[in-house]
Amino acid sequence: MRRALQALPQRPRRVAVAFSGGADSAMLAVHAGQVASALGIDVVLFHVHHGLQAAADAWAQQGRDLAATLSLPLIEARVQVEQAAGKGIEAAARDARYAALARLAQDHDVGHILLAHHCNDQAETVLLRLLRGTGLTGMAAMAPVSQRDGIVYLRPWLDQDRSAILQAADAVQAACGWRAVQDPTNADPRYTRAAVRELLAPVLDARWPGWRGIVARHARHMADAAQILDEVAREDFARLDPSPDGASFSLLAWRNLSPARQAQVLRHWLHQNGARMPTDARMADLLRQLRGLHSLGHDRQLRVEQAGHVIRCHRGRVWVEPRG
Known part of the structure; x- marks a missing residue:
């Protein structure tokens, strides 16, 4: 103490x-x-x-x-x-x-x-x-x-x-x-x-x-690993041309990440914007949709609702905002 x-x-x-x-x-x-x-x-x-x-x-x-x-x-x-x-x-x-x-x-x-x-x-x-x-x-x-x-x-x-x-x-x-x-x-x-x-x-x-x-002791090791992953996610997100408020990022830059880092930076981004973490199934679906979009994000309008927030893509940028 x-x-x-x-x-x-x-x-x-x-x-x-x-x-x-x-x-x-x-x-x-x-x-x-x-x-x-x-x-x-x-x-x-x-x-x-x-x-x-x-x-x-x-x-x-x-x-x-x-x-x-x-x-x-x-x-x-x-x-x-x-x-x-x-x-x-x-x-x-x-x-x-x-x-x-x-x-x-x-x-x-x-x-x-x-x-x-x-x-x-x-x-x-x-x-x-x-x-x-x-x-x-x-x-x-x-x-x-x-x-x-x-x-x-x-x-x-x-x-x-x-x-x-x-x-x-x-x-x-x-x-x-x-x-x-x-x-x-x-x-x-x-x-x-x-x-x-x-x-x-x-x-x-x-x-x-x-x-x-x-x-x-295992919990302490997991805490160390989680901190490292969070630091990596912060660095990755900073390279995604984020908006000043952190609510959006470049789809093209995100797609240059490895699949595991794509998922990790999405979790970091959602957490920073006050959104609840999606289930594994919903995260997999969101990843599938983002990976399937045209690099400029205008071949179709993406709109995914996630526990009080909306994730959308427009003109090559992915956004999250509270559901109105």
């Missing part, structure tokens, strides 16, 4: 801990209270009350008790989790939690939030994304430093095995009697992540001890 905070370009005046009351976030709060204060950084705890469990009010009170013991302020936000079409309860709760954290950060002048994700979480995330068919960037899983909604999120414990965190939680309980919250959904295999944890992980533990560290 000390390394993570000292590595920031500018030392923040205040940081927050995303605090659920479970062992992971509780130990993050304990250590942040010591480490950050030694660096002259104020610490505040942000607790998001989802209301999804009958014990949620009791969990909030447990959180207040630990905050009082640590002499740290705890600020609570209550959210209503609504499942959108095609989104499970886990994803809906996660989105609601991040939205609440962003609001809390804005209201309390916080630009950095500490998250308690650890090596076990990272390994589970890699497996889940692999099974969902994610690409190279997705396989990088969680980053030690990331941005969302203008907030910098720090995950200082991605290399830390959870067993050490639980030992610290036991030590805290022995010292002051405070016990971490136990969320029953974390062990309920009806939930996707819990299914990996309860059903798949024990089999892997028996056959490949230490697999979590190996998979987490």
Whole structure:
């Protein structure tokens, strides 16, 4: 944690801990209270009350008790989790939690939030994304430093095995009697992540001890590879005669790239313009249509709709714009 905070370009005046009351976030709060204060950084705890469990009010009170013991302020936000079409309860709760954290950060002048994700979480995330068919960037899983909604999120414990965190939680309980919250959904295999944890992980533990560290290391390698590909895509795009706003590029220049780099620069271009990534099938179709156009792009009007955006080609240039 000390390394993570000292590595920031500018030392923040205040940081927050995303605090659920479970062992992971509780130990993050304990250590942040010591480490950050030694660096002259104020610490505040942000607790998001989802209301999804009958014990949620009791969990909030447990959180207040630990905050009082640590002499740290705890600020609570209550959210209503609504499942959108095609989104499970886990994803809906996660989105609601991040939205609440962003609001809390804005209201309390916080630009950095500490998250308690650890090596076990990272390994589970890699497996889940692999099974969902994610690409190279997705396989990088969680980053030690990331941005969302203008907030910098720090995950200082991605290399830390959870067993050490639980030992610290036991030590805290022995010292002051405070016990971490136990969320029953974390062990309920009806939930996707819990299914990996309860059903798949024990089999892997028996056959490949230490697999979590190996998979987490794989995520770091994928992050390095993804960064390299992004740098190549940026350089390629700069040679496509892009428009000043980056919304269009030369079809002829694009067709001079290799097929793999054509696809990669398209993904980069779409991401830079705020468009969602197409599925493999839709990307293959878009590539086929662009490769089949006349080099000046005027033999037929290309128009492809992609999740709120429109991709079109006219007079030898490929454009993307929000769908009106």
